[in-house]
Amino acid sequence: MERFSQSFIFTTKEVPKSAEAQSHILALRAGLLFMVSAGIYSYLPLGYKALRKVEAIIRKGMDRYGAQELFMSALQPIEMWTKTGRDKDLEEVMIRFKDRKQRQLCLGPTHEELITEIVKRYISSYKQLPLILYQIQSKFRDEPRPRYGLIRSCEFIMKDAYSFDADQEGLRQSYEKMHSAYQDIFKECGLKFIMAEADPGAMGGSLSHEFMVPARIGEDILFACPSCGKYFKKEGACPRCKKALREEKMIEVGHIFQLGTKYSIAQEAFFLNQRGKRLPFIMGCYGIGVSRVIAAIIETNCDEKGISWPKEVAPYDAILLVLEDKLTSEALSVATNLEKNQGLAILVDDRGVSAGVKFNDALLLGIPYILAMGKNYMSSKKIDVERRKTREKLTCTPQELVRFFQDEYSR
């Protein structure tokens, strides 16, 4: 239970000038983010809570499929990149500089090279495979044009996973696992997504799939068949329905790649098979733009009043508005009970502002349940409950509230 009056949560009525995308405007208005510079953001307590919720969902999804978490350095010597030649390929996006010893360093835009060095050092037998490692970490890219807040920024949070297998069939299985994990993860985050076969581009490799969320401000485009609903990467009539396709904008939230041996061969990362033969690891890599997921969730879960977080990622489960000063201590104990008995995280709005401000801030913050204690509580011990998403309202006593939440969360 936290008290709004003592929390570092600040909302604004006015729309910040430096934002155009809904998700960006709302993230700033609801006090989730602080803009440091173009494409650089700091997470404020409320935004960080939502971020940690998303990270927890990702960890659960990855762990379920046997991936192990580690944490690599963002700082990398440039020599790490010369064997694969990507110091040249990624020259433009890499943020690089010299330290006091004139050593060339970069802030990792991605981590294939480093993970390959790590695995190469410890894995030398087929018996230690397959292996999937992942991390959730900040990535740095010198974007030519940062855009739409968290959608495209120069420093952003990514979940990157890497698989190591002894053969092509192993890679296929690892890829399949990550494919399933991603579906679980995006579903739990409350995102409606589409999977599309993609071009591996500078990552290299043979096969890749993108996870896309349809949104007005998407930077990618897929072509949808209006009759069967299938999506295609290229324009042209639907092969099955022969209908003309229509363009839809998409936010790319995840991308998985079958890399093959591009990195293992270049970096001489080998293991011994059953017959003692030296073979390069067969690799895959799997990314989720964590901060971008936050933006995609807000973008697709909002209305004219503000954000409407899906329950699973909401920074708090409910907000309790105290509309009569006298009720403050009673409200705190109601909140404490809900927290103790049902593990709910409650924000108690005990600020000395008008009811209108509290209701509107509650809608802006997008916490799934808005509870109000005021007149109705004074007269008949009734708490007013509103579902943020549907705006449905009902009333119940504190005792009934316990059952209400049991029902809501067992659905």
Place this chain on the structure above:
RNA sequence: CGGGAGGUGGCGUAGUCUGGUUUAACGCGCAUGGUUUGGGACCAUGAGAGCGGGGGUUCAAAUCCCCCCCUCCCGACCA
């Protein structure tokens, strides 16, 4: 990196074209006092900027000229 729009108290803006009536205005927010109190209340008082930075023109510059920086949008780019 090309094209467009901007930079004025903490936030959002007006003023810039046509220099002077500006000791820079308004709304929000903030502080103090009072009245309010269920869907962004009201009154009073008050604090807070010298107009993105630097040069220049002029008796006089937020306003005109030059250079630079920053932000947003469109495009190019995008693991």
